[in-house]
Amino acid sequence: MRRTDRGHAKSDAVEAIEKVEFAAPPPDALPLPDSLSDLQPDELVRLERSLVRRLDFTLLPVVVLLFLLNIIDRNNIASAKIVGITDTLNLTNNQYNTCLLLFYVGYVITQVPSNLIIGKVRPSIYICGITSAWGVVSMCQGFTKDFASLAVTRTILGLVEAPFLPGVFVLLSCWYKRTELPVRVAILYGGNMIATAFSGLIAAGITSRMEGKAGRPSWEWLFIIEGSMTVAIALLIMPLLPDYPLQSTHRFLTPAHQALAEYRIRKENAGIPDDDSESVLWGLKQALLDPKLYMFTLQQMALITAQSFNNFFPSIVGTLGYGSTTTLLLTAPPYFFAFLVSLGASLHAARVHERGVHIAVPMAFALLGNLLAMLARGTPARYVAMFLMTAGSYAPYNLYMFPDSQKPRYYAGGGVMSGACVVTAVCAVGIKVYLKRENERFEREEMGGEVRHRGIAGSRVGRGGEAVVAFRIPDHVPLRTNVPDSRTYLQGFDDDLIVVHSRRRNKADRGRPPIGHCSSPVAGPAFSPAAKAELATPGGVPARGFPAPFLGPTEDHKTALRSRLLMATRTLSLADIRSHNTKDDCWIVVNSKIWDVTDFLDKHPGGSGIILKYAGADATSAYDEIHAPGIIEESLPPENLKGTVEPSSDAPPPATPAAEAVPAPGKPEHDKPELHRLISAEDFAKVASTHLTAKTWAFYSSAATDLVSHGWNKSLLRRIMLRPRILRDVSDVDMRTSMLGHSTAAPFFISPAAMARLAHPDGELALSRAAGSEGIVQCISNNASFPLASIVKAGVPGQPFFLQLYVNSKREETAKLLRKAQELGIKGVFVTVDAPVPGKREADERIAAEKVSAAISGATATNDKKGGGLGRVMGAYIDKSLNWEDLSWIHEVSGLPVVLKGVQTAEDARMALKYGVKGIMLSNHGGRSLDTAQASIVILMELHKHCPEVFERMEIYLDGGFERGTDILKAIALGATAVGIGRPFLYSLAYGQEGAEHLIQILKDELETTMRLLGILSLDEAEPEMLNTADVDQLVRPATHAFLRKRVRAML
The missing domain is CATH 3.20.20.70 (Aldolase class I)
Structure with a gap:
């Protein structure tokens, strides 16, 4: 500890902050767009919440609905098997399985090329277009006559369905931030299970009523009806699906929403340099050398295997011994249950920032379900087992593991899936442990000023190495800070996720300190957990972790960051604040933050008197009474923020108590009449x-x-009288007008x-x-x-x-x-x-x-x-x-x-x-x-x-x-x-926005009634003849006064 020039104690942490070294700002620094630059931080937060809410009620439901159609048209062949497609087309078990497999052959062929197309066309046209295309192909399955035609149709169906999901993920990633995507993807995949559930219900309704209609078996009608439904819905929904944020106007989003959506994604990606010219082969090499790739691949393969019962689920349920319609109906409840379990697990995982256990535990239940399905004898127990199988998790892939010869136990399929459940759970726990250890290692090296990444030789952060490693997904990226030209990225503490972005530095950069280099231990033990939380978000909003600052090299930028960091670590006593109470040294407290307003006194439009009244004291009450939030932050530079009041202290009172405004005599707030009574x-x-x-x-x-x-x-x-007219048709009244060429709903x-x-x-x-x-x-x-x-x-x-x-x-x-x-x-x-x-x-x-x-x-x-x-x-x-x-x-x-x-x-x-x-x-x-x-x-x-x-x-x-x-x-x-x-x-603001809206409605109603009683339909028909102004006419000045004459002023 040492003393400042004014005698205040200065901690080692504060000294460390003041020694921060800065590097040049990144070339991709991203300021707010002009259309948003005037918004205060709280307004940006409200706008962002509004954006996400609107997306959740427009974009997300549309893609979920289309995904439902995708799954229904992909999997309705399983329902068709129950009602006789294999008998009508004389398909063997292997031929049926081959038709299922050929779907994925087509699926694999077009998935990668589709990713190259989605960025070049409007998503609404692209996604709804391919939806209509697979709907047509799905209809064609109802006209197949043998194995060959069904196999070709299934292959084409895979070709046209494959681009959908990659296209949807690209579209969602252009609107939602990384931290928002997991829950939305969980909801999307939840639609997978809902679709499978409804597929059985829809199939039951169609097959029970359409058998033999127009000479066709019910399975043909199943394909024709569901395919045509897909085409119709895709065409109807096309105008509702948003494109990319700035690509076109959006029905449910304002230009501010669009600008913010674009900015959020650019801001989130701004910390990932992508301006170097590494080759694709170099990137492929780095991926292949990453052990995590193989861990996740093994886990995904095991997961797919564990869930391969999908295309046979109606057949599995059919072993319970019920008829075809009842069997199709019984397929629905397990998938509804699976949807609830999957959504709950995903939401909880996102909340607690943990994935491994949330994968392993459901897989344990799936394992139990598989074992019960093979070993249990009673119908209720086996049906419960099917709930556990689906709830464990779910994916639409298939193996040759469910031949009819193994009914009703399907030992081969159940055994393989049980083993796959074990492998998936083990992989999830193993990956969790591995990533946790890697993150702990990265944190230790980061605190020492260097972060190595195994597999990239010489890779360091802070030492001029050959790669930049961003090893955590941010919990939150602030939309705006009060530090000029700054960008702050919060590093989250999620032990389950490591995202490594590597790049080779240009030769011209070598030997130069990398962006964000800090020679003092800002990330180290000098900062308490509370200080780190305070540092995480400008303005003191708590957040997990601490920032990696990116600031320019100028002294102004350095001062700005130091001031913002000091705010998080420096607290002052009441005595400290009271001592700054003169015109030459004036501090005030607003909402527990301490501001130096000395240089602002003479600039204040109202003069320095009012500020000096609160010098060295708390001005919060007077400030909050009239000022909008954030005005002080906009008016003063960041370096004027000197710290916060000690948490254990009350803010100092004003030097001279202010005359507080007191409520007018009358009723207390809770006795205010209900709005509808006004x-x-x-x-x-x-x-x-x-x-x-x-x-x-x-x-x-x-x-x-x-x-x-x-x-x-x-x-x-009130003294002007109205002259109503009678017996006129006034059923349709229009009070619209225009002001300076702009239409308005009423003439007020x-x-x-x-x-x-x-x-x-x-x-x-x-x-x-x-x-x-x-x-x-x-x-x-x-x-x-x-x-x-x-x-x-x-x-x-x-x-x-x-x-x-x-x-x-x-x-x-x-x-x-x-x-x-x-x-x-x-x-x-x-x-x-x-x-x-x-x-x-x-x-x-x-x-x-x-x-x-x-x-x-x-x-x-x-x-x-x-x-x-x-x-x-x-x-x-x-x-x-x-x-x-x-x-x-x-x-x-x-x-x-x-x-x-x-x-x-x-x-x-x-x-x-x-x-x-x-x-x-x-x-x-x-x-x-x-x-x-x-x-x-x-x-x-x-x-x-x-x-x-x-x-x-x-x-x-x-x-x-x-x-x-x-x-x-x-x-x-x-x-x-x-x-x-x-x-x-x-006055209406006593009730806020609702009060103002209610007043407008009252005035509109009164005006409409007046127009009808006067016998007019529009404002154009209003004319002076409708009024009797006799009682006021005498008040209108005549052209000249009879006694008017010029008077000469007397000389004194």
Whole structure:
């Protein structure tokens, strides 16, 4: 141990980390694709889970179904034997066995060439095409007349079935990672057993009903019906089978899913160099010299032998003495049982990372089944034996071991299979022991800085040898780290699997340290198991093993890795943290992680005051209340992470206790009414008023000064009367419309509202998902809680988004945001022009709000003599010099259509038309900006009176006070394109995404009812004649005031 320059103890492990030597980055370093680069780590995890889930419900069921057909058409000849194919065609036992064997002759011929074809064509066409082909050939078996024709047909069937399984494995490996494949392959092979079970059931149904139909025996109908079923299903299923990730669009996957799927596989393979030019013969030589090859070959051959009863299983069951139909039915239960046992064993093996015992134990049960089948006398005992035979394990191969002359015991077949069960179990245990010893040896040599591989002369890792050895399958490959240009591979501790990839290094590389070389014992005893687990995943997610880092040679990269490693090993006491509490040395704690924010103080958009308030203390509460997860990691470089708080310590309290937000007086959370009981937007407001914090409710519900404009927004809409028409056919109502050329399911959208995460942890993400599921538009606030990319990517493919823009006084920040919006596919920019300064919202200001910041703008609220409140979050950064001439710059930078949000007079509407904007949004900022400003519905009527030309040349939007379907239709009848709804959606977040979706459905239902009662079928039919505006007309400004004259200001 030694002391640092600040007096802190430094362990030997930390010193070892700081001495890490780095080599050049690998040529195949793989950064995230641009379309995913803005996602936070937790968003990547959610996207990956969504991808795997969708694959499990789309790709996997399709290939399992096709595999069922593959097995049914391959093995239905066994059922045909029970119902007389050998008698009809006069086949001897050897001829029947030869027909079975010829299938595998064809199978072997085309398996290898098929692997060369699958990479050059679309898998959906290739796989479904060969499925249809073998279905046709299978049908042809029903038209054979003798041994020769059946033998030829079986050979051709093998030729066309062989490409299926290799093609499926290639396709699955392009979508699933290595760690995900075992369970999926187990499910696929489980389909093998399910297919054999259903084969008996289907055969029983066909043969019992089709005997003698059209003069054909039932076995012919068996081939014809099952073959035609295969052809039909293959053609129907072709559009549902995905191709390779980036090859084409996919019905059930978003572009983000496709990009992530491609990236995952490339990332997983990125650590395996494949850029050298070894010959095929060299690779073959290395394989032939590997003893594991022969161990696995012997085990597989024994396994195949142990399971060779498949094509004779109906005949074996037939020895129980039942009729043909009953016999076929009795073949099904053992295979269903085998499916459950096989799937359970596979899942448990994948969970505990062990294979040997999971092979040996089932084979012991299979051995017991074989012995019972030969020796037991009673029918029940022999049938139970057949369950054990199939459950042990299963494969579709055949030997000449079950001649009819040996019924019912089949001693030859049973004896050979019993011996094969023993050999398989012994091989499994032997391979386990061998691999465990090899892995232990590799680990010892790795800790010493060198890993030799027997059979490759001079092979070392870390010593400049001739091969690189990756001797373990990774348990997990992280999708993303916070270390620039880094790739981390976790080495798993699976004693049963060794994967060796060897390559000869180029001559130019010799003498140069290999990638990942580390002169200090990072992998050795200096690290505790807990530290290794922490090192395994950036951010502290536990994982088995420790990383092999691949970083570039620059000092920045070295510092980044050292900082990330230090995080895993360095813990600090409360006293250590409290001592860093000045402007020149400022640390804070967020979620038990310690960050040095000294250099960030002056860069913070809200100033250094709020950060210094928590200097040397825990800022988690204030941070988590408003910030999305991962924001701090994105904002600060990795080297600013100084460690973690000691597990035995509580995080230090703030130097000055913050004024915590407390729930508003009302019902506790569990008394919140069930969602289906809410039937209007007003109901959501009532719930929010009692279940949001006092601070959040004040921020959302407050309005400027005396709340006059806020009240008018609602009341004036109610004072406009509707004039219903009767006796019209209103059975089919269509409320669809378009906004800036993009279709939407209803003429209302989610208006931009700041900091939705105050109401729900998912905030704008929940609103995005709700808008996507209900087919409406979301306009994202410039002051949203989450980054713009996160909100967009939470939606569904093709979902239109608009961006509300406050122009930043630092124009380069606005330009950056606009370019990002264009990259993300934002469809339009709503420039807020009515709030160069925030309005005076007294209810909000009376809450002594914490200083919180927005994820997109970075603006931060303040507390000063002017009052507190979250509403002032927008004032610090807004450009007060914004004017009409700047609109062209916004359009030029963004390349997007521009809508002015906050137009409140006919004069400004006419100016907007002059400057070529695509639309205007009539708004008084929800009554939150200038009090007594006129309501948006009055402004709309003013446009009709003083500048009606705008309705023909731009789109008109409104917001403020719209809570009912009737309100929406009144605006549409007066010429509006669509209506923005803000506060109700914030209130709906008391129920998260489901709440927002429920609100959308309520508004749709109300609007649909209003349209029907007015007698209209579409929004195009809405017109001013449907309204009586007499009670509001007097509020519309006349052309000139009768008393208007210029007054000369008095001179003092």
